Amino acid sequence: MHRKAHCGLLSVVHSGAIEVLITLLDSIQDPKDLKQLTESQLVTLAQEIRDFLVSSISRTGGHFGANMGVVELTLALHRVFDSPRDKILWDVGHQGYVHKILTGRKDMFPTLRKLGGLAGFLKRSESPHDAFGAGHSSTSISAAVGMAVARDLRRENHHVIAVIGDGALTGGMALEAMNHAGDLGLDLIVVLNDNEMSISNNVGAVSKYLTRLRTDPSYAKAKADIDHILRQLSGVGAKVTKVLDRAKDAARHMLLPITPFEGFGFKYIGPIDGHDLPQLISVFERAKDIRGPVLIHTLTQKGKGYPQAESSEDKWHAWPSAVKGNQPPSYTNVFAATVAEMARRDERIVVVTPAMLSGSGLTKFQKEFPTRTFDVGIAEQHAGTFCAGLAAAGKRPIFAVYSTFLQRAYDQTIHDICIQNLPVLLAVDRAGIVGPDGETHQGVFDVAYLRAVPNMAVMMPKDENELRHMLYTASQHDGPAAVRYPRADGLGVALDEPLQALPWGKSEVLREGADLTIIALGSMVNPAMKAAQTLAADYQIESTVVNLRFVKPLDEELIVQLGKTGRPILTVEEAALAGGAGSAVAELLLDHGLVLPIRRKGVPDTFVEHGGRDEVLHRLGLDAEGIVQDALQLLGHKGKSTHILDKVGT
Numbered sequence: 152m153h154r155k156a157h158c159g160l161l162s163v164v165h166s167g168a169i170e171v172l173i174t175l176l177d178s179i180q181d182p183k184d185l186k187q188l189t190e191s192q193l194v195t196l197a198q199e200i201r202d203f204l205v206s207s208i209s210r211t212g213g214h215f216g217a218n219m220g221v222v223e224l225t226l227a228l229h230r231v232f233d234s235p236r237d238k239i240l241w242d243v244g245h246q247g248y249v250h251k252i253l254t255g256r257k258d259m260f261p262t263l264r265k266l267g268g269l270a271g272f273l274k275r276s277e278s279p280h281d282a283f284g285a286g287h288s289s290t291s292i293s294a295a296v297g298m299a300v301a302r303d304l305r306r307e308n309h310h311v312i313a314v315i316g317d318g319a320l321t322g323g324m325a326l327e328a329m330n331h332a333g334d335l336g337l338d339l340i341v342v343l344n345d346n347e348m349s350i351s352n353n354v355g356a357v358s359k360y361l362t363r364l365r366t367d368p369s370y371a372k373a374k375a376d377i378d379h380i381l382r383q384l385s386g387v388g389a390k391v392t393k394v395l396d397r398a399k400d401a402a403r404h405m406l407l408p409i410t411p412f413e414g415f416g417f418k419y420i421g422p423i424d425g426h427d428l429p430q431l432i433s434v435f436e437r438a439k440d441i442r443g444p445v446l447i448h449t450l451t452q453k454g455k456g457y458p459q460a461e462s463s464e465d466k467w468h469a470w471p472s473a474v475k476g477n478q479p480p481s482y483t484n485v486f487a488a489t490v491a492e493m494a495r496r497d498e499r500i501v502v503v504t505p506a507m508l509s510g511s512g513l514t515k516f517q518k519e520f521p522t523r524t525f526d527v528g529i530a531e532q533h534a535g536t537f538c539a540g541l542a543a544a545g546k547r548p549i550f551a552v553y554s555t556f557l558q559r560a561y562d563q564t565i566h567d568i569c570i571q572n573l574p575v576l577l578a579v580d581r582a583g584i585v586g587p588d589g590e591t592h593q594g595v596f597d598v599a600y601l602r603a604v605p606n607m608a609v610m611m612p613k614d615e616n617e618l619r620h621m622l623y624t625a626s627q628h629d630g631p632a633a634v635r636y637p638r639a640d641g642l643g644v645a646l647d648e649p650l651q652a653l654p655w656g657k658s659e660v661l662r663e664g665a666d667l668t669i670i671a672l673g674s675m676v677n678p679a680m681k682a683a684q685t686l687a688a689d690y691q692i693e694s695t696v697v698n699l700r701f702v703k704p705l706d707e708e709l710i711v712q713l714g715k716t717g718r719p720i721l722t723v724e725e726a727a728l729a730g731g732a733g734s735a736v737a738e739l740l741l742d743h744g745l746v747l748p749i750r751r752k753g754v755p756d757t758f759v760e761h762g763g764r765d766e767v768l769h770r771l772g773l774d775a776e777g778i779v780q781d782a783l784q785l786l787g788h789k790g791k792s793t794h795i796l797d798k799v800g801t
């Protein structure tokens with residue numbers, strides 16, 4: 152069998168047998184295979200990878216623009232460095248698909264972000280080439296510093312490389328890590344993938360500075376002149392080259408403004424074209440010999456190679472989902488419309504988002520209220536205290552934040568918002584199971600971590616209409632309040648006018664029944680009502696169903712009254728069991744000396760992997776069928792229990 156490469160296709164010709172055409176991409180099973188290819192074959196391979204990304208992600212969905220933008224970058228990194236011996240870390244990891252394709256996982260892409268399938272971010276358990284997992288932004292340099300220190304303590308000599316986007320660089324953690332790396336003088340390579348985009352256009356002074364670096368003719372010219380002069384002198388022995396490199400650095404510093412990266416103790420190389428494979432390869436080769444931390448500033452285009460993505464506002468950060476028919480509006484869109492309605496009436500209202508303007512449904516709001524919308528970048532900690540400052544100065548800030556990303560602003564929520572009892576409304580989107588983004592993004596911890604904080608109120612609506620009134624209720628409250636809602640469409644209920652305040656801290660009895668009490672939070676109310684109907688129709692079990700509405704303050708009067716009936720209680724929530732709403736109910740009953748059969752349904756003590764939201768909820772027993780089974784179990788019927796604790800060992 153022999154192989155010849157022509158026009159990018161490797162043809163495998165068996166003696167006399169049928170010629171089987173395979174692509175270059177098919178021949179890459181390990182990054183080491185890249186080292187055999189010529190630079191022109193790498194360019195061809197880059198196109199094949201883009202074609203593969205388009206064909207695969209158009210079918211499965213997933214992150215798109217960022218992956219199209221790092222094809223050459225990833226090829227060059229895996230060509231020059233020796234993963235997994237050299238550690239390549241990807242910030243966030245949504246742009247890690249090319250890395251996965253080159254590290255033997257191409258054939259798994261039909262299962263991308265599906266239950267049991269390929270993860271959408273890097274995962275140490277998925278491959279030795281995935282040096283560090285992520286999903287949340289701005290962690291890569293900190294982790295890389297950790298790995299580099301460990302390497303040095305063990306006197307090893309592999310390379311540690313962190314690839315970070317310009318958006319992720321707006322996360323304070325990244326700057327903390329650079330500050331530490333520069334102080335230690337570690338051998339560390341940071342590749343800044345600058346495409347001027349976060350999910351929306353990137354924001355912040357750092358982003359403006361990078362744009363200046365990108366476009367400042369004087370900087371570019373001076374750099375080119377210095378490089379040209381010194382190149383004339385180079386071509387002599389390696390020793391002299393080192394001296395020349397030092398001279399070039401010195402000349403550059405004298406003639407050019409110091410970059411913030413150099414202020415952090417990093418050598419700065421760039422900006423270079425992040426799509427120019429030969430240049431990337433030669434710069435990465437050079438970087439291997441640079442002592443101390445170095446930042447290589449590459450300029451890339453998000454969505455590159457796919458015109459619809461290149462010309463779109465968000466560069467197809469995610470492959471656009473199919474246009475929905477006449478489905479009900481999402482909770483996110485109802486949130487955004489309600490906030491706009493409230494902002495028209497109350498000029499104190501301002502909205503703050505940590506780089507999730509479009510994801511939080513606020514693009515239209517920003518167009519209507521440009522001076523009252525603040526995208527602070529990927530900076531949840533700053534966003535939290537920024538809101539506290541706004542509230543202390545008499546504004547009514549709405550902190551629009553995904554549940555999972557609110558975790559980054561926990562101390563600010565306690566220290567700056569709640570201790571000072573400031574009227575900040577936390578609009579906690581993606582609360583509960585988000586689905587395809589998996590463990591790093593499930594919004595399941597907020598109930599537990601928020602209800603523990605004095606002065607904080609925590610609530611969740613049963614449907615999109617109640618969300619409106621709940622947001623209005625929270626906006627009228629003179630203290631911190633969190634309204635959580637799921638990554639889902641509403642139930643299609645009518646949205647009634649006008650907005651009105653719900654009775655503070657009060658739950659709602661939706662159904663009366665003498666055999667069982669089901670206390671459901673938010674998104675679990677609808678499945679609880681369906682379960683109650685099934686229990687009545689199929690098992691003649693009559694249930695009382697309570698729409699809890701408030702986890703804090705709890706409706707103590709109602710819950711104690713229900714407890715005193717002695718009827719078994721089943722609680723259901725789309726949140727972690729530990730410290731959740733069910734725990735709050737159980738604690739209250741115990742505190743009142745009421746001992747009765749109680750079963751709590753929620754997310755067990757495990758990280759929930761990626762998959763479709765409904766199928767994951769089903770597996771967790773957090774749907775009508777699961778509630779029926781657990782109710783039967785609680786009442787001693789022979790029904791099959793779906794309770795996660797009953798599954799142990801099955």
Ligand SMILES: Cc1ncc(C[n+]2csc(CCOP(=O)(O)OP(=O)(O)O)c2C)c(N)n1
Pocket residue numbers: 217220242243245246286287288315316317318319320344346348349350453505506507529531556559
């Ligand atoms: C802490 C945190 N906040 C918000 C996000 C949501 N998020 C995912 S990717 C992204 C933009 C990242 O921009 P950049 O690093 O420049 O990467 P690019 O998509 O441009 O390649 C954001 C805000 C996140 N993953 N983590």
Ligand SMILES: CC(=O)[C@@H](O)[C@H](O)COP(=O)(O)O
Pocket residue numbers: 243245286350469510581585588638
């Ligand atoms: C990578 C990242 O964190 C975001 O792109 C996130 O995946 C967006 O989630 P939604 O799709 O729920 O907006």
Ligand SMILES: [Mg+2]
Pocket residue numbers: 316317318319344345346347348349353
């Ligand atoms: Mg970017």
